[in-house]
Amino acid sequence: MKILRLEAIPYSIPYTTPLAFASGQVAHAEHVLVRIHTDDGLVGEADAPPRPFTYGETQASMKAIIDSVFAPQLIGLDPFDRGKVHAVLGRTMHNQVAKGAVDIALWDVLGKALRTPVHKLLGGFRDSMRVSHMLGFRPAQDLLAEAQRFREEYGISTFKLKVGRRPLALDIEACHVLREGLGSDVELYLDANRGWSANEALEVLRRTADVGLTALEEPCDAKEALSRRRLVQQSPIPIIGDESVPTAGDVSRELLSGGCSAVSLKTARSGFTEATEILGLCSGLGVDVTMGNQIDTQVGSVATVVFGAAHEATSRRAGELSNFLDMSDDLLADPLRIRAGRIQVPALPGVGAVIDEDKLAHYRQDATSPSPH
Template sequence: MRITAVTAVPFVLPYRRPFHMASGTVLEAAHVLIRIETDEGPMGVAEAVSRSMIYGESQASIVEAVRSWFAPALAGLDPFEVESAQKVLRSVVANDTTKGAIDIALHDLRGKAVGESTWRLLGAASTSLRVTHMLGTGSVADVVAEAAAARQDSGIDAFKVKVDTRMSSSLALLAALRRELGDDALLYIDANQSLSAEETVASLGRLAELGVHLVEEPVPSTDLVGKARIAAAGGVAIMADESATTLETAAVQLTTGSARALSIKPARTGYTTSSRILGLARGLHARAIIGSQGDSAIGTITSATFGAAFEWTAREPAELDYFLGLGDQIVTSAPVIRAGRVHVDPTVAGNGVEIDEDKLAHFRVDS
């Protein structure tokens, strides 16, 4: 079997409402569908998510990177030659979400070729994951109402709360959420690098009182000294996200004491690198949580497949309901969240993503 084509199809899905966070506001899902075709029929698919304000990749840059660099270099390759594919991806710097999507599509292709689920091939640890709902910044009343609705509609009891430079307001919001959700709800925060070390340290006591168990990227990703100060202050563990986008940077975060948890995003690091980062976290007894890249149903299915495959991630809640904030999908069947959990289908071949070609034709934005 040989790869005959790698294509990138840009599409845009509407949001039900804007999503606000410290690093910017997202108004639509401008993503790219990656397809890898072979001479024997099986085809792998995945989703590349553009977040230019965080990763420096746009929809246009992803499409061009596939067209100019990755498609020609992968043509003719045996898709089962994992290290050869990784060498091709490493030959281009940056472009992490493009590479991640290609790697996931290759895993999807391999599973289809052998008639087995990727979930089983990766590890088959659990058939379901507890779901975390991500709350954007906004008024206390609106955010609390959204959290209550997620619990009522889907049984979700784990929440990541976006915070920004107005830390006093953020603490008031967290207190309101704790009153609404009760002591059993799991809460952690994400500052998207918007705070200073001093602000964070001053807030740790109150965060601990409110039962917040993780602080994700409180300070700029390059501020290792600031992170070390926060970690030394204790009370709440730091989770690295944007500062741990590669195996090497994840190793720096964990071994310097800058973080004690990692947000692993398969859409950003693919399955191959994500599994290596996960092994690093487990070896250093650090927590590993499946994060959201702003995925549509495609990325949600692939992230759930990865997270449920490994015991170390399957025991943690995963950010897997972001797709519900989109106005439509381009898959034939979207994930269903019941009693606060999302399930993977162990009977499918590959990742189990089936593209609705009519929906794709409607939402694609290329010629």
């Protein structure tokens, strides 16, 4: 079996409720659907969400790097020769989300060729994953109403609150309002998206000591090396690295320098292959991991569930899986469902994300003729 061609299909779907956070705001899912075609007629698929304010990649840059750089070098390779494929991808610096999508699409091909769910190829630990929901920048009472609705409708009992780049008092108020309104049996943790200084983060932790927060994600820029290390040393809860740890090498740097004490894994930026490397590194060092969200569509959320449920370490915490509910539509033919706070792993061969071709034709932003590659 050989790789015949690659497609990078840009598309756009509006959100019904834009998600705002410290490093930006998302009102449309302007993503890229990546497809790997083989000469056996198999097609592997994955979703690539550009986040220019976080990783520097845009919809246009991801399509360009896949069409112009990756595709010419990957055509003709056997999809099972994953080492050769990653040697090609590794020649190009950065572009982590584009690489991650190519990797997941490759795994999708392998699973379909073997007629086996990728979830089982990765480990097959559980058949579902617990869901965490992200709450964006809104007044405290509105955040509480949203959390109560998601708990009632979907059974979700873990919430991540986006904070940073606004008066500290607003974020602190939101923490207290959520805890008082939701009770003690709901898990709450924070994500500042580099929106604070390390000293501001320490102040927030001091003023929310009675709230029972379980973690603080990416409180400040990793460039604040000394202050961030002091924050990690003084924090009573885990400090999760996210934007600072997109690769296994970055994870090693941050953990060894004391820049974080836990790691957010995102399959959208690491694919399954590097995510496995990062997970092995963290497990060997006894470092907790959580499955993060790149403001994924349902296609991307399927990939997160497939990887997260496959391993014991990634199954311990709720994965950030529900923000597709804020989208007006999606590309999946069989929409994801959250029941009793969990999402089931698809039982189909491959990754399990089946695309509705009519929806893709409606939302795609390019000509519908196939790529020359």
